[in-house]
Amino acid sequence: MAPQPNTPVEPDDNPDTYVGLDADTAEHQARARGWHTVRALPPGAIITMEYMGGRLNFEVTGGTVKRCWKG
Structure with missing residues (x-):
């Protein structure tokens, strides 16, 4: 059995x-x-779609958070 x-x-x-x-x-x-x-990302950044628990993503434009999501 594979480890969790x-x-x-x-x-x-x-x-x-x-x-x-x-x-x-x-x-x-x-x-x-x-x-x-x-992690802070610019708009339209190419990222992988895997979900990683404990990670918070920011889409940042002009130094301001425009969007935020988990994973």
């Missing part, structure tokens, strides 16, 4: 609360709330 992946625990947090924040402030807040991985 070690998935980090996801904080009970609403991604919508990050929209409109400065990217640096949003990242600091996300890490303080317990997100294991935080």
Whole structure:
């Protein structure tokens, strides 16, 4: 039997609360709330679609978070 992946625990947090924040402030807040991985992406960035527990993604335009999602 294959081993189960070690998935980090996801904080009970609403991604919508990050929209409109400065990217640096949003990242600091996300890490303080317990997100294991935080990544900022430009609009239209090509990314893989695998879901990774404990990761929070920001779409950033002009230094401001425009969209935020888990995984």
